Every structure is written in structure tokens, then in C-alpha cells.
Amino acid sequence: MGFFTDAYDLFCISLVTKLLGRIYYTDPTSPKPGSLPPNVAAAVNGVALCGTLAGQLFFGWLGDKLGRKSVYGMTLLLMVICSIASGLSFGHTPNSVMATLCFFRFWLGFGIGGDYPLSATIMSEYANKKTRGAFIAAVFAMQGFGILAGGIVTLAISSVFRAAFPAPADYVWRIILMLGAVPAMLTYYWRMKMPETARYTALVAKNATQAASDMSKVLQVEIKAEAKKLDEIIARNKDYGLLSSQFLKRHGLHLLGTATTWFLVDVAYYSQNLFQKDIFTSIHWIPKSRTMSALEEVFRVSRAQTLIALFGTVPGYWFTVFLIDVIGRFAIQLFGFAMMTVFMLSLAIPYHHWTTPGNQIGFAIMYGFTFFFANFGPNATTFIVPAEIFPARLRSTCHGISAAAGKAGAIIGAFGFLYAAQPRDKAHVDAGYRPGIGVQKALYVLAVCNLLGFLCTFLVPESKGKSLEEMSGEADNQDEAAGNSTSTVQPSSGIEMV
Numbered sequence: 256m257g258f259f260t261d262a263y264d265l266f267c268i269s270l271v272t273k274l275l276g277r278i279y280y281t282d283p284t285s286p287k288p289g290s291l292p293p294n295v296a297a298a299v300n301g302v303a304l305c306g307t308l309a310g311q312l313f314f315g316w317l318g319d320k321l322g323r324k325s326v327y328g329m330t331l332l333l334m335v336i337c338s339i340a341s342g343l344s345f346g347h348t349p350n351s352v353m354a355t356l357c358f359f360r361f362w363l364g365f366g367i368g369g370d371y372p373l374s375a376t377i378m379s380e381y382a383n384k385k386t387r388g389a390f391i392a393a394v395f396a397m398q399g400f401g402i403l404a405g406g407i408v409t410l411a412i413s414s415v416f417r418a419a420f421p422a423p424a425d426y427v428w429r430i431i432l433m434l435g436a437v438p439a440m441l442t443y444y445w446r447m448k449m450p451e452t453a454r455y456t457a458l459v460a461k462n463a464t465q466a467a468s469d470m471s472k473v474l475q476v477e478i479k480a481e482a483k484k485l486d487e488i489i490a491r492n493k494d495y496g497l498l499s500s501q502f503l504k505r506h507g508l509h510l511l512g513t514a515t516t517w518f519l520v521d522v523a524y525y526s527q528n529l530f531q532k533d534i535f536t537s538i539h540w541i542p543k544s545r546t547m548s549a550l551e552e553v554f555r556v557s558r559a560q561t562l563i564a565l566f567g568t569v570p571g572y573w574f575t576v577f578l579i580d581v582i583g584r585f586a587i588q589l590f591g592f593a594m595m596t597v598f599m600l601s602l603a604i605p606y607h608h609w610t611t612p613g614n615q616i617g618f619a620i621m622y623g624f625t626f627f628f629a630n631f632g633p634n635a636t637t638f639i640v641p642a643e644i645f646p647a648r649l650r651s652t653c654h655g656i657s658a659a660a661g662k663a664g665a666i667i668g669a670f671g672f673l674y675a676a677q678p679r680d681k682a683h684v685d686a687g688y689r690p691g692i693g694v695q696k697a698l699y700v701l702a703v704c705n706l707l708g709f710l711c712t713f714l715v716p717e718s719k720g721k722s723l724e725e726m727s728g729e730a731d732n733q734d735e736a737a738g739n740s741t742s743t744v745q746p747s748s749g750i751e752m753v
Contacts, residue, residue, distance in 0.1 A: 256397065256438050256439075256441065256442040257330075257331065257370045257374055257439070257442060257446070258370065258374060258394055258395060258397040258398050258401065259397040259398070259400055259401040259404070259438055260334060260367075260401065260435060260438045260439045260442070261334075261367045261370050261371075261398065261401065262397070262398035262399070262400075262401025262402050262405070263401040263402070263404055263405045263408075263434075263435050263438070264303070264334065264338060264363055264367060264401075264432075264435040265303055265304075265307070265364070265367060266401070266402050266405055267405040267408075267409065267431055267432065267435065268299060268300060268303065268360070268432075269300065269560070270405060270406065270409045270431065270553065270556060270557050270560065271409070271427070271428035271431055271432070271553065272291060272296060272299055272300060273290065273291075273549075273552055273553065273556060274424065274427060274428050274549050274550070274552070274553045275291055275299065275353070275428060276288075276289050276290035276291040276296075277289055277290075277424075277549035277552070278424055278425055278428075278549065279291075279349035279352060279353070280292070280295075280349055288545055288549070291353075295350070295353050297669070297670045298353070298357050299353060299356065299357060299360075300669050301666055301669040301670050302357040302360050302361045302364070303360040303361065303363055303364035303367070304364060304525070304662050304665045304666045304669060305361060305364065305662075305666060306360070306361040306362060306363065306364025306365040306366075306367070306368065307364040307365070307367050307368040307371075307662045307665075308364075308368060308659045308662035308663060308666065309364075309365055309368060309659075310330070310364060310365035310366060310367060310368020310369045311368040311369070311371050311372060311655040311656075311658040311659040311662060312368075312655050312656065312659045313365075313368070313369070313655075314326055314329075314330060314368060314369030314372060314373060314651075314655065315369075315371075315372035315373075315651045315652050315653075315654055315655015315656065315658070315659075316651070316652050316655060317369075318369075318372055318373050318376060318651030318652075318655075319459070319648055319649060319650070319651045319652045322451050322455055322456075322459075322460070323373055323376055323377045323380070323451060323452055323455055323651065324377075324449055324450065324451045324452075325451075326369065326373060327373050327377070327446055327447075327449070328443065328446055328447050329366075329369065330366045330367070330368075330369035330370050330373065331366070331370075331439050331442060331443050331446060332366075332443070333362060333363070333365060333366030333369075334363060334366040334367060334370075334435070334436070334439045335436045335439045335440050335443075336436075337359050337360070337362045337363035337366060338363060338432060338433060338434075338435040338436035338439065339433050339436050340359040341356060341359040341360055341363060341432045341433070342428075342429040342430065342431075342432040342433030343429070343433075344356040344359060344429075363435075368655075368658070368659075368662070371638070371654065371655070371658040372642075372651045372652075372654035372655040372658060373651065374394050375391055375394070375395075375638060375639070375641070375642035375654050376452075376642050376650050376651045376654055377449070377452055378390050378391045378394050378642070379391055379642035379643055379650075379723060380452035380453070380454040380455065380647070380650075380723070381452060381473070384720060384721060384722045384723075385580065385720065386580055387580070387643065388579035388580045388584060388639055388718075388719065389576050389577070389579055389580050391638070391639045391642055391643075392572070392575045392576045392579050392635050392638075392639055393576050395572065395635055395638045395639070396569075396572035396573055396575070396576055396630075396635070398572070399564065399568045399569040399571070399572040399573075399630065400569065402560075402564045402568055402569075403561065403564040403565060403568070403569055405431075405557075406557045406558075406560045406561030406564055407561060408431060408434055409431055409553060409554075409556075409557035410554060410557045410558060410561060412427055412430055412431055413427060413550050413553040413554040413557065414554060416550055417548070417550040417551060417554065424549055424550060427550065427553065450469040450472060450473065451465075451469060452469075453466040453467070453469055453470045453473075454466075454647050454723065455647060456469060458647040458648065459647055459648045467479060497649055497652060497653075502649070505728050506644070506645055506646075506653070506727075506728075508714050509644055509645070509714070509715065509716060510645075510653055510656065510657070511714055512711055512712070512713075512714025512715035513637065513640055513641045513644075513653075513657040513660075513715060514656060514657045514660035514661075515660070515707075515708075515711040515714070516588065516633055516637050516708050516711045516712055516714075516715060517633075517637040517638075517641075517657050517658065517660050517661035517664070518660040518661055518663055518664035519633075519664060519704045519705070519707050519708035519711065520592070520595075520629065520632075520633040520634055520637055520661070520664070520704075520705075520708055521634075521661040521662065521663075521664035521665040521668060522664040522665070522667055522668040522671075522701065522704045523595065523599070523625075523629070523668065523701040523704050523705055524629050524634050524665070524668070525664070525665035525668040525669055526668035526669065526671070526697070526701060527622075527625060527626065527629075527701070535556070535559050541555050541556060541559060559619075562619070562623075563619070563622065563623050563626060564626075566623050567622075567623030567624065567625075567626035567627045568626045568627070568630055569630075570627060570630075570631075571626060571627040571628065571629065571630030571631040571632070571634075571635075572630045572631070572635060574627075574630075574631040575587060575630065575631050575632075575635040575636070578631075579635075579636070579639070579719075580719060580720075583717050583719040584636045584639060584640050584715075584717060584718060584719060585712065585715065585716075585717040585719075587631065587632055587635070587636055588632060588633045588636040588637070588712050588715070589709060589712050590628075590632060591628045591629065591631060591632010591633045591634075591636070592632060592633050592705050592706070592708045592709035592712060593705075593709055594624070594628035594632065595625055595628050595629055595632065595633075595702075595705040596702050596705040596706045596709065598621055598622075598624045598625045598628065599625060599698055599699075599701050599702035599705060600698075600699075600702050601621055602618065602621055602622065602625070602698050603695055603696075603698035603699045603702060606694070606695040606698065607695075609621075633708055633712075637657070637661060638658075640715055640718060641653055641654040641657040641658070642654050643718040643723060643726055644715075644716060644718055644726045644727060645727055646727040646728065647723070647727070650723075650727075664704075668701075671697075671700075
């Protein structure tokens with residue numbers, strides 16, 4: 256439910272940005288509807304991603320220092336407060352309202368950022384090695400339902416308010432943003448009831464007795480602590496820091512691989528998600544703003560994005576859930592990047608064909624496939640693998656670094672695509688807008704990013720069917736040599752459950 260909330264909060268802004276332009280930047284003396292200036296639109300769309308990047312680094316580090324559970328509640332409270340505050344954004348001028356909105360969305364993103372490394376790490380440390388990938392993927396798959404919920408909520412609210420335009424239009428975007436607090440509030444109690452993960456308690460906090468007690472409650476079986484065995488493991492695996500030569504030797508290329516692949520997929524994924532409305536307008540699936548009311552436009556944008564989420568985004572996530580422990584992370588990521596490249600080029604090369612009236616449905620189907628293979632591919636696997644391959648004492652930090660690299664890509668995608676897709680006609684240039692490279696060339700750039708992601712995937716190891724301790728190098732080398740690939744900690748200690 257944390258990830259459901261994360262996705263709703265991050266992506267619902269793309270549904271209301273056109274409405275913000277119509278409300279706050281329409282000249283009363285002009286018959287033409289207004290739109291957010293490019294710099295304001297970039298800030299409104301991208302500021303939460305900046306906060307997310309900072310939150311991933313900070314809470315990822317804090318999760319390894321203070322424990323996963325103790326930090327988990329902080330992120331949720333921050334999301335609740337800032338979701339409500341975003342909807343209450345105030346100001347005497349349009350720019351001051353947008354500045355207030357950006358301030359609160361930055362801190363909303365900061366809380367969302369903490370959910371990434373903590374959710375992934377907690378799930379990986381609780382799950383068994385046979386179904387671990389599916390469990391972590393299922394957490395991430397809730398992002399698809401969050402995106403879908405954003406579209407459905409926007410459809411419902413815009414439908415209710417359409418008849419009453421223009422007076423209540425300002426309420427619409429505020430209600431949509433504030434509703435993101437509801438699932439976060441409902442989740443807080445259960446999140447606080449979760450015990451700390453046994454792997455953190457045993458391997459980082461070095462308290463085998465407490466780890467056994469916690470896992471006895473979770474599994475509802477009696478588990479005995481084996482403090483002597485744990486001491487032997489800790490003695491064999493001397494603590495080494497993130498910047499040490501030992502970490503770089505063991506995991507340097509792995510961290511480079513997880514960070515670069517996440518960076519590259521997010522350039523494409525967030526460009527597509529945040530600016531679907533501009534792409535749909537450019538191919539004439541959604542009419543020009545001047546032909547309809549503001550709330551009619553919100554309704555049409557949310558309907559288009561809901562259809563893409565329903566038939567492309569959500570199924571892709573769940574294909575990953577069901578198949579990741581069968582065919583592995585590496586194969587899914589390679590295949591996903593390859594297919595994203597193919598479909599991006601299929602949209603870019605015959606772009607003028609897709610913009611011809613009558614071909615919009617074909618474009619929407621092809622566009623939906625790019626989302627399907629993003630989620631049945633690198634958008635899911637880049638979240639899963641960093642939670643599996645690094646040592647327990649650095650697991651949350653390394654996941655946070657990888658996720659932050661992804662959000663850096665998302666920021667580049669959000670800001671870059673906005674300017675790339677700016678119209679090149681004389682009227683816009685005369686009005687002070689800098690012409691972009693156009694949607695077609697932007698799609699070529701995204702295809703290249705996907706191709707590079709395909710190549711960088713070869714830096715990332717396969718973790719299917721292996722224990723966390725085996726992947727991180729914390730496993731007993733003698734046991735591995737003898738063919739025991741489960742763990743150096745006996746099953747009765749509760750560290751490796753299956």
C-alpha cells in the first residue's frame with residue numbers, strides 16, 4: 256500500500272497540469288485557453304522527483320544505520336502531511352501558488368523516496384529464496400494500481416465537476432492531490448506493527464536472540480537462536496564500508512550495473528508517463544485545448560492514461576510477478592529493454608503515419624506495449640535486484656543509491672522531454688518559447704536509452720534461486736564448496752527461512 260500511494264502521488268500530477276494552466280494562466284481578455292509556461296510545468300512535474308532522489312539516498316542510508324522498521328513510519332507520515340498540504344497550496348499570484356505547490360511536492364517526494372529502499376529491503380529480507388523475486392515484484396506491482404487509481408479518481412472527480420465549471424474547477428486538482436493521503440493513513444498502523452527484519456537484527460545489530468524471537472512471531476513456530484554460529488559468520492565477514500576497496504572489488508561493478516540500468520529505464524519510463532498528455536495531443540487522440548472546457552480536457556486526458564494503465568502498465572507488472580522466479584531477473588530485463596527499443600523505434604520511424612487522423616488507435620496500442628515491456632522488464636527488475644545482491648549492512652544504502660540514479664534519469668526525462676516536445680511553430684517562438692526537437696526525435700533518444708540499458712544489464716548478476724547471503728558474499732565459502740548454497744546460518748536460526 257505504500258507503493259500504491261507512491262505511484263498515485265507521483266503520477267497524478269500529470270493529470271492536472273493542463274488544468275492548472277487553464278485556471279491560473281489564462282488571460283481573461285484572450286479567447287485562447289492558457290497553459291503552464293515550460294519552466295513552471297517542468298518544476299511542477301519534476302520537483303517531486305528531485306525530492307524522491309534525496310529521500311532515497313537519505314532514508315536508504317538511515318535504514319542501514321537505525322534499522323528498517325524504525326525509519327519506515329517516518330516516510331509514511333511525511334507522505335500524509337505533504338499530500339494534504341499540496342492540495343492546500345496558496346498564494347496571491349499564479350506563480351506563488353505554483354511555488355507553494357512545488358515546495359510541498361518536494362517534501363512529498365522526499366517521503367516517497369524513503370519507501371523505495373526500505374520496502375524492497377524489508378520484503379527481500381523476509382522472503383524465501385524460491386519466491387523472493389515474486390514477493391518483491393508484487394510490492395512494486397502496486398505501483399501499477401496506484402497509477403490506475405489516479406486515472407480513475409480523476410475521471411470520477413472531473414465527471415462530477417464538469418457541469419459546474421468554471422467556479423469549482425480549482426477544487427478539482429486539490430481534491431485529487433489530497434486523496435493521496437488516504438491510503439497512506441490507512442497503512443500506518445500495520446506498518447508500525449511489523450517487527451524488524453531478522454537479517455538486520457542478526458547480521459547488523461548482532462542480536463541473534465531478538466532475531467529468533469521476531470521470526471518466531473512472524474512464522475508462528477519456535478526458532479532457537481544460534482549466537483555461536485552467528486558469531487562465526489560475523490567473524491568471517493569483517494565489516495567493510497561502502498567506499499572500501501573490498502566493497503569495490505566484490506560489488507563495485509554490480510552497483511554500477513544496478514545504477515546505470517535504473518537510470519536509463521527511468522529516462523524513458525518517466526518521460527512517457529508524465530507527458531502522455533502531450534503525446535496524445537500531438538497525434539490528435541485528444542483534441543486541442545481550445546476546443547473544449549478545462550474539465551472536459553482533464554476528463555479526456557485521464558481517460559486516455561487510464562486505458563494505457565489498464566491494458567499496458569498493470570499487466571506488465573503482474574507478468575513479472577508470475578514469471579520472475581521461473582525465467583529469472585536477467586532474462587526479463589534483457590528482453591524488456593530489447594522490446595522497449597523495438598516499440599520506441601516503431602513509433603518514431605513512421606511517426607508521421609501515426610499523426611495522420613484515423614491511426615490514433617494503432618499508436619495507442621503500440622504505445623501501450625512500451626509500458627507493458629517496461630514493467631515486464633527493467634522497470635520492475637531494477638527495483639528487485641539491488642535488494643538481493645548487496646550485504647545486509649549496506650543493502651538499504653545500495654538500493655537507495657541505485658534508486659536515486661533512477662530518479663536522476665527520471666528528472667532528465669521529465670525536464671528534457673518537456674522541452675524536447677515543445678512546438679516548433681512560429682507562434683510559440685514569437686511568444687518566447689524555445690522550440691524543442693519534437694516528439695519524433697525525442698522518441699529516438701528514448702530508444703537509444705533503452706538500447707544502452709540492454710548493454711548495461713550484463714553488469715548485473717542473476718540472483719534467481721540463491722540466498723541473500725550467497726549473493727552478497729556473506730555465505731560460508733566452505734559450505735558453498737560443499738554444495739550448500741542456502742546460507743551459513745542454519746534454518747533454525749530464522750535468517751534463511753527456506
